[in-house]
Amino acid sequence: MAIKYVEERGLLYEIIGNGEKVLVRSTDSSSRAYLRFTNKTTRPVDIWWRDFRGTRHHYVCLESDAYYDVNTYITHPWEFTDAVTKERYCINNCHIYRPPVNLGGMQFRTNWNITIGVRSLRETCLLALATHIKKAQQVKYLELPKTLECELLKLVNLLHTEVVIDIERP
Structure with missing residues (x-):
């Protein structure tokens, strides 16, 4: 049986057998x-x-x-x-x-x-699509249900957004 976790305000809790939450900590x-x-x-x-x-x-x-x-x-x-x-x-x-x-x-x-870890079929498919779609505008042409479209857009933006670091030089 898989261990279940819940996150609340930046803290992670493990759900033990009786449903009690135990803080994950050292x-x-x-x-x-x-x-x-x-x-x-x-x-x-x-x-x-x-x-x-x-x-x-x-x-x-x-x-x-x-x-x-x-x-x-x-x-x-x-x-x-x-x-x-x-x-x-x-x-x-x-x-x-x-x-x-x-x-x-x-x-x-x-x-x-x-x-x-083991991914659901949904997660695997979304990730596969997101790696091949380079521009967020292309997602709307897939005519997906809104919930899937939103998840896919989020992944596309995460995977294909360039991070620019501005380094000041003296």
Whole structure:
């Protein structure tokens, strides 16, 4: 059974068996874990850590096939998102990764592959269309239902909008 999460005001809660919400956060810093996160997707991935209050902190953006070494603790939760679309990625089919308890205290680094989770047919089709449609104006010619049109427009704009960084030089 898949773990369910709900996000409220920037905090993430795990829904446990009885329906109770439990804040996703770091809890203890006594048992170390030495990790390597490897991006096995074809997309850039943002790596996030949840602190003791449940606040999410950005660590790094990894390009495809790149890795990032982190020294952490077994109770500290990590998250992975597409740098552009913000789609949640996973390790071992879990959107929230916590190092296994048996890693606590080991003096060597273990590798964990970041992958794309299972997508619905709807998500897969929208993403495939969005990668081929270069201009938002083209979406209206598909004559899709409004809800699909809006979702597709959002994806097209995310994937094909150029980000311009203005660097001031002295």
